[in-house]
Amino acid sequence: MSKIITGSNAKYYNHFKKIWQEICNLYNYEYVGISTNLTIEDLASEIKNLKTNKFYTDDSKLFGVITKDTSAESLTEVITLCYRTLECLGIEDIRAFINPTKIKDEKTFDEYILYLDIDYEYTSKNNDFFKIVYEDKTLVEGFIADNYLAFTLNIPDIISILSKENKMPDDLLDVIIMASTLEEKVKALTLIQDLRWSDTKCEFTPKDTDIKSRFLITINEEDLKKGLLKVKDNVTNEITEVDENEIIDYIISNL
DSSP, X not given: OOSOOOXXXXXXXXXXXXXXXXHHHHTTOEEOOOOTTOOHHHXXXXXXXXXXXXXXXXXXXXXXXXXXXXXXXXXXXXXXXXXXXXXXXXXXSEEEEEOGGGOTTHHHHHHHHTTSOOOEEEOSOOSSSEEEXXXXXXXXXXXXXXXXXXXXXXXXXXXXXXXXXXXXXXXXXXXXXXXOSHHHXXXXXXXXXXXXXXXXXXXXXXXXXXXXXXXXXXXXXXXXXXXXXEEEETTTOOEEEEEGGGHHHXXXXXX
């Protein structure tokens, strides 16, 4: 994607990139930064003398993985990596088309792929090793060269599908904190900082808001004198008075 990504597409792009990085880390692929015009072939040439075998990129023009291991185990792993990435994005009804003529140890590969809950079929029509298709769109293309295995993702079509089908998790805050007086706002801002440092997504508002959140914390001076904070669970509508010294633990343990 060479053009600037803005608006809702930027949200989908960032969502995709986050999922992509999480999946690659789970598969123990090492991140490698690339220059603007580098191709996957260029990347293969650059990494051939490195000790690490498995790499991934997340440049806007080149999303993909590359590995120097072309064993049946590695071939299977690469297919499952991109297949799971698409599933985690909510893109369903995908199918892998695998060219068996590209596989050296087809018998072993067949044993592996059979048990990995992947919708696939063998076909010699692919020029490359495999592709993953959604409807009429090829979202992933994988190929085997002499000394490496790689695949690249079709980012424009993936973002288009996510946008068209609204494949995005609810943009829900963990906590909204409501306060109005200066004393209340000081407490609110201090609490927000502590919550954010505890990896909690939260926001402050001086009045009622349409922004959705799991919890609403209402701060008022009378409760502060008692050392209490009112917490509303927006799922159950239950309101609980929580000791202000225990509010972080309460929120985290109930998210």
